[in-house]
Amino acid sequence: MLLLQHHKAARRIISSSVRLVSTGSRESKYAAHQLKKDQQNSASNQEELKTRLRIQFSRARLGYFTQTPPHQENLFTNNAFLTSYLTRVLPNEVRAEIWDDLERFGKRAVTEIYPLGRECERNQPFVRTFNAWGNRVDDLVTCQAWKDLKKISAEEGLIATAYEGKFAEYDRLYQMIKLYLFAPVSGLYSCPLAMTDGAAKTAKTTGSPHMKKAYQHLTSRDPSKFWTSGQWMTEKRGGSDVSGSTETVAVEEANGSHQLFGYKWFSSATDSDMTLTLANIISEEEPEPKPRGLTMFYMETRKDDGxxxxxxxxxxxxxxxxxxxxxxxxLLDGSVAYQVSEEGRGIASIANMLTITRLHNAISACAAMRRVLQLARDYSQRRSAFGKVVESHTLHQLTASRMEVITRGCEILTYEVARILGREEAGVASKEDSLVLRLMTPIMKLFTAKMAMSVVSEGLECFGGQGYIEDTGLPVHLRDAQVLPIWEGTTNIMSLDFLRAVVKTEGQALTALYKDVKGRVEEVKGGQNRALEDSCDKVTQAIEQLVNFLQRCPELVQPAARDVATSIAHIYIGSLLLEHAAWDKGSISEEVAKRWCAQPLFCVTPAEYTADNQSIVMDGYNADEVYGPMF
Structure with a gap:
């Protein structure tokens, strides 16, 4: 009976609980429904508010404004100065044959080659030293885009064009213009091409049968046969004093080849098919390297088995x-190589190579400046600031125009050196042409490299903060430009090389340059353009000041070498721009020439050369407060 009462009580409790739960569920559903309705109303009101106030920062919506990247222009047709220069210097029949090719290549550069260059930046080379089984393989891995650029280089004849003889004295200029279009978008494939061109030039003038074989590969348009070349000169001691720093030795074998033993410290284009390098020949009879007795060797980088x-x-x-x-x-550990210069004449044998690679350096410098300017020009029409597009701000216009003037000056200097080199290679250059070429090659290299650093840096400012962001593809131009004043000789080394040219020619090179500048200026003054007369007078005055300084202060020439070289660059460019403006008869060319000549053309400061410069530099240096190497 008691158990039955407990069961009834339990049922009443359970029944009551069910009613409570049931009642609670209805209230909960109502509350949830009301909450959802309130949220929907709130969201609706918020959306209406955002719509009325044009507020878009919500979830995936990032705002009405997004930055538009610069668009790429045809690197040839949209370069007014380049097309104008070529129209002036090329014969009609040559221009008719190459113009369509340059237009096509200018488009291919930005539509096909540029993506490959970016891929090379994203997928940089690396070395797989050992395989999975512990064997040393030294496998240098490069991306497919790098390999594709080699194929394109062959197809486009980026080396072959200069050696085929189709356009005689204009072959070299034609080639350099194509390289100028290629360089800024090529992911630095322009660098192995520079060394390949230098090797081809050397091979053409060398009687070695091994170099004749190499020449066929280096100048081929067939991608399956085309070779690139390295230039392995620098060793651990480094620097431009190659004669005094090379420790690599060569031991002759019975078959006439040599084995090379040494350590190459800075070997660009490591994936090349061949290289030219320097070494001291030793033997059991003469085991000690000869002082300054370097010999040049040709070496294929791989054996027949790969x-x-x-x-x-x-x-x-x-x-x-x-x-x-x-x-x-x-590390060269018995690398098989072949002697291609007279013993001890290795440095002299690379002279032709240096002319070519320095010209490539200048072409790359000009191309970098032009590339940044074209991108900044397009971007300035897409980016708005302070209520109007950047391009319409007068201060920006002035800044960009100054960069344009510098770039045109560097371009006309480089084009002219390429034109003279083409004349020399075709056998039609005068003695004066060759003297000017020898003098201006190192000056061209040092000046264009320095200007590239300035213009490219200024160019990145045109993009604001975006110019500092790596994935825009913009900062790489500045990072890559920094090699230009260093590779193939620093600014000071180039200045001393210019002086060497003056001394070796017993002043004839400087005399030839003086006559060249005076001749151009007098021809311009003899024309009808009175607006250029003042600029002509400034160039004439500057060249006279320079000659007067060199004659009066020969003891100051070495410390003044850098300033003298810069002065010559300014003066020579001034004469070239005036000549072009007189031919063009356009207001823009005239304004560019006048602006160039309005700057100081004579940059020599004698008081600095006799000052105690060492004390200024070393002021505050205390050897007792130096705590060891940086790394």
Whole structure:
């Protein structure tokens, strides 16, 4: 009975609980429904508010404004100065044959080659030293885009054009213009092409049968036969004093080849098919290297079975820029090579190579400046600030026009050196042409490289903060430009090389330049354009001041070398721009020439050369407060 009462009580409790739960569920559903309705109303009201106030920062909506990237222009047709210069200097029949090719290539550069160059920047080379089984393989891995650029280089004849003889004295200029279009978008493939061109030039003038074989590959348009070349000169002691720093030795074999043993410290284009390098020949009879007795050798980088030619890749260099390009420290441990210069004449044998590679350096400098200017020009019409597009701000217009003037000055200097080189290679250059070429090549290299650093840096400012963001593809131009004043000789080394040219020619090179400048200026003054007369007088005055300084102060020439070289660049460019403006008869060319000549053309400061410069530099240096190496 008691148990039954407990069961009834339990049922009443359960029944009551069910009613409570049931009642609670209805109230909960109502509350949830009301909450959802309130949220919907709130969201609706918020959306209406955002719509009325044009507020878009919500979830995936990032605002009405997004920055528009610069669009790419045809690198040839949209370069008014280049097309004008070529119209002036090329014969009609040559221009008719090459113009369509340059237009086509200018488009291909930005539509097809540029994406490959960007891919090389994103997928940089690396070395796989060992395979999975512990065997040393030194496998240098480059991306497919890098390989595709080699194929395109062959197809476009970027080396072959200069050696085919189709356009005689204009072959070299034609080639350099194509390289100028290629360089700024090529992911630094322009660098191995520079060394390949230098090797081809050397091979053409060398009687070695090995170099004749190399020449056929280096100048081929067939991608399956085309070779690139390295230029492995720098060793651990580094610097431009190659004669005093080379430790690599060569031991002759019975078959006439040599084995090379040494450590190459800075070897660009490590993936090249061949290289030219320097070494001291030794033997059991003469085991000690001869002082300043370097010999040039030709070496293929791989054996017939595809393995490296007794070369160990110690490491790839971790560089500021040019990261797309594999640059390595290499150990040569019995690498098979062939002598291609007279013993002890290695340095003299690379003179032709240096002319070519320095011209490539200047072409790359001009191309970098022009590329940044074209991108900034387009961007300035898409980006608005302070209520109007950037292009319409007068201060921006002035800044960009100054960069344009500098770029045109560097371009006309480089084009002219390429034109004179073409005349020399075709055998139609005068003695004066050759003297001017020897004098102006190092000056061209140092001046264009320095200007590239300035213009490219200023150009990045045109993009504001975006110019500092790596994935825009803009900062790479500045990082890569920094190599230009260093590679193939620093600014000071180029200044001293210019002086060497003056001394070796017993002043004839300087005399030839003086006559060249005076002749151009007098021809312009003899024309009908009175607006250029004042600028002509400034160029004449500057060249007279320069000659007067060199005659009066020969003891100051070495410390003044850099300023003298810069002065010559300013003066020579002034005469070239005046000549072009007189031909063009256009207001823009005239304004560019006048602006160039309005700046100081004579940049010599004698008081600085006799000052105690060492004390200024070393002021505050205390050896007792130096705590060891940086790394």
């Amino acid at each position: 393995s490296l030619n007794n070369i160990e890749i110690v490491k790839l260099k971790d560089k500021l820029g040019t990261r797309q390009l594999p640059t390595a420290e290499l």
